[in-house]
Amino acid sequence: MNAISANIALVIVFAGVLIMGLALIARAIISLLRSFTPGRQSRPAAASPPLLSRAAGYSLGLGAAVLGAVGLIALLLFDVAPETSVLVGLGTGLVVALIALILLVYWPSRGEVEKALLDFDATGHRAQVVIDIPPNGLGEITFRDGQERVNLGARSAAGLPIGKGTTVVIERVTRRVAVVSPLDDDSGPVK
Numbered sequence: 001m002n003a004i005s006a007n008i009a010l011v012i013v014f015a016g017v018l019i020m021g022l023a024l025i026a027r028a029i030i031s032l033l034r035s036f037t038p039g040r041q042s043r044p045a046a047a048s049p050p051l052l053s054r055a056a057g058y059s060l061g062l063g064a065a066v067l068g069a070v071g072l073i074a075l076l077l078f079d080v081a082p083e084t085s086v087l088v089g090l091g092t093g094l095v096v097a098l099i100a101l102i103l104l105v106y107w108p109s110r111g112e113v114e115k116a117l118l119d120f121d122a123t124g125h126r127a128q129v130v131i132d133i134p135p136n137g138l139g140e141i142t143f144r145d146g147q148e149r150v151n152l153g154a155r156s157a158a159g160l161p162i163g164k165g166t167t168v169v170i171e172r173v174t175r176r177v178a179v180v181s182p183l184d185d186d187s188g189p190v191k
Contacts, residue, residue: 010075010082014089018068024061028054055104063097122150122170126183129154133162133180141168141178153177 031054071089074080080088125143133139133156141154156162157171157179168180 014068014071017064021061021065024057028058059100062100063093066096067093122173125170127168129166132164135161154180157181
């Protein structure tokens with residue numbers, strides 16, 4: 001009777017870990033999908049940065065989901081000992097999480113020097129649209145940063161089209177894509 005209750009408890013633990021892993025994966029996917037929606041998506045000034053990046057959350061969720069699923073499969077389908085199912089689930093989950101972390105976090109972050117070049121503070125600069133910005137799509141803007149002329153991909157903050165030649169204000173820049181709003185009055189030089 002003690003072995004049956006231990007197996008039931010282990011099934012509950014594995015199922016809980018699987019559900020938590022799927023919740024982390026869903027959170028990362030929803031966060032990714034929200035980044036494609038138009039409009040202002042900046043974090044409020046008082047908000048702290050997220051505890052986990054989207055990629056790290058997805059990697060940890062994937063590892064937890066694999067741990068739970070492999071543990072359940074080993075315990076229920078292959079009828080292995082509870083200790084073995086825990087070890088197999090932990091080992092498989094850790095390997096999958098590490099591979100996902102390497103692919104999604106480590107390799108992309110190797111270019112941190114390039115990131116500094118890609119993400120710079122152009123907030124508040126006025127720019128000129130040089131390629132039409134379609135609704136919920138990508139166009140191009142140009143502006144001067146000191147003596148240098150900078151061209152960036154751009155999308156509308158409101159998700160509305162912005163025509164070529166329109167003066168816009170940059171709300172933020174992320175990875176060479178500016179989120180812009182049309183300037184109501186065309187007075188003043190482009191910064």
